[in-house]
Amino acid sequence: MSRSTHLTILQYVLGQELPRRIADTAILAIAAQIVAYLQLHMPLSLAAPVHTVLLYFCCALAFVLFAQLDLYTAWPERPAASMFMRLAVSWALVLILGIFLSRMVHGIGRLSHHWLLYWYMTSMLLLLLYRAFSYVTLVRLRKLRLGGKRVVIVGYGQAGREIHRRALQQPWIGYDVKAVVANADEAGILHDAHITRIEQLNQIHGYVLANQIDEIWITLPMTAAAQLRPLQIYLRNSLVDIRWVPDTKAIQMISSKMSNFLGTPTFDLNRPASSGASGIAKHFLDKLFALAVLMALSPLFLALALCIKMSSPGPVFFKQVRLGLNGKKFMIYKFRSMKPHQEHGKLTQATQDDPRVTRIGKFMRHFSLDELPQFINVLLGDMSVIGPRPHALQHNQMYEELLDLYMVRHRVKPGITGWAQIHGYRGETDTLEKMEKRVQFDMHYIQNWSFLMDFRILVWTAFKGWSGKSAY
Incomplete structure (x- = not known):
């Protein structure tokens, strides 16, 4: 593999949610073993079985709950104090639940309180160091313009502005919006002078070829459905990745999650976040x-x-x-x-x-x-x-x-x-x-x-x- 490929893989490992969840779980397991050697003077496997039971429960809970507790969404953009508090509370909650579950299947009378305290503190330190390393590395990769992709956004309504905002919030991912296709009203919202405004759909293909564009994001509102067919014709020869970001926010519902229903991708517009x-x-x-x-x-x-x-x-x-x-x-x-009183049919x-x-x-x-x-x-x-x-x-x-x-x-x-x-x-x-x-x-x-x-x-x-x- 080339150096660029290795760096792209590193960018994925440090920047995507699943690798970070795996890394956090591994950090908890490693910290538990380190503290066992320092505090108990033995491998964790030789200590009272409750220690291993607690470790398994906490690692499983952390893998699932850390994502639910919003530890991986745009984390580098958060203030350091906010990130520290969120991480500290989340890890404490996982530890408390782990202790509760461990007690249900195994007595905790022989659990070392010193090991427990130092495991929490050591894990916090390693988790923070991992995040600091990830942030510094991702920012460095972004400055080197490694793996960056040049993007054109078609439509600059609510969905277009939101996806642009998210790309700006997560610069380590490497998306660089170079142009937008916007009508006169939408163009008035666009304040970045470095972003080109494309006025007509038939101008997109020429701009893509002339400016080495890597991706096109279609974010047209549902009211502009009539433009999708001509847009498909105009882009048929554009050999770049094309993403469609439906403007589901135009429908006032509580969610816009995509799922597989009867073998067909569908949007769940009315499914609360606390389902499943x-x-x-x-x-x-x-x-x-x-x-x-x-x-x-x-x-x-x-x-x-x-x-x-x-x-x-x-x-x-x-x-x-x-x-x-x-x-x-x-x-x-x-x-x-x-x-006691009577309402007489009126509350x-x-x-x-x-x-x-x-x-x-x-x-x-x-x-x-x-x-x-x-x-x-x-x-x-x-x-x-x-x-x-x-x-x-x-x-x-x-x-x-x-x-x-x-x-x-x-x-x-x-x-x-x-x-x-x-x-x-x-x-x-x-x-x-x-x-x-x-x-x-x-x-x-x-x-x-x-x-x-x-x-x-x-x-x-x-x-x-x-x-x-x-x-x-």
Whole structure:
């Protein structure tokens, strides 16, 4: 192989996700062995078996979860402090889950705590050094213009601008946009004077030949479908790679993942990020967490139940039908915070200083303690710990006609807390603008879900989200 070929392979190994995932897993295994020799003075295979069990579990979890925790997406563009925190939290989460799984199959009484601590610290150091080396090497390769490809983008609408932005964000991959085919409106958005504007489709082939172009990216919107046939004719003699990037963002849905359906490539426009194997893992983690909370807070449940019974006549729990996953109805549980009353066919939201709210109810609402019985719903599988809040049926009927994507919230399980709630959109929604903003945050969560995002919401809720001015 030539020197250029070797460098291209190196660029792939350091720049692509799968090789980096393999490298991270190998680093964890190597660090475990190094620490075993230094701390236990023996190979890991001769130590208590729990060490090897933990290593296997953590390596498997890291290979799967590090990608889910967004450690490989445009990582060189992130600030060093942000990358360090994300890596530290992700590795800690993997280690905690590994310890939990190890305990289920093997006792951890003989696990060396010193080995565990130094394994975490050594792994962090090696993972950071690997990322620093990768970044410096990729930048160096890019400066040498090794393996770089010259590109023409056909169409500079939303999809064209997005793919251009991503190419600029990841310069180590080596794509250099030299020209765009854009109409007058799109050209006004193009501010880079070094990028040529091609006005007509029939001019593309000549430009490709004259400027040694390597790839053409077609990003025309769906409204420009009529141009695809003549474009195919104009490019039939262009002997370069041609990629089609469909403008699926023009359709307001929650995803644009491509899959193989009946042997045909299709786009899944309505599949949430938490589907598939990740969704199964989230389901089981929800149930484990809910069970732990219910066991730990059982004395508080009993105390609140007694206070509710003493404050006013009526049941301890308030029950109401809500919509769950894919619109399936379920019965939600809350601690009753109001005096028994009739709605007379019209739902009236609680307002500030609402006379229907009892004294203990006001206290519970302020700290969101009335929501705690929903961990029972999580245990039953009707809800998730994290997700969009379930609204009353009357609100669903009202807002599904007013907000385009309102009902898409029900493509995931509703949650006890969520992305909208930790950003202040909780409690009363007395205006369309408030509900619209809440739905926007819910959609962001559904489209960008990850285990790390759930962890952030959970921590934020524990320290900030359980009380606030809008909780009454």
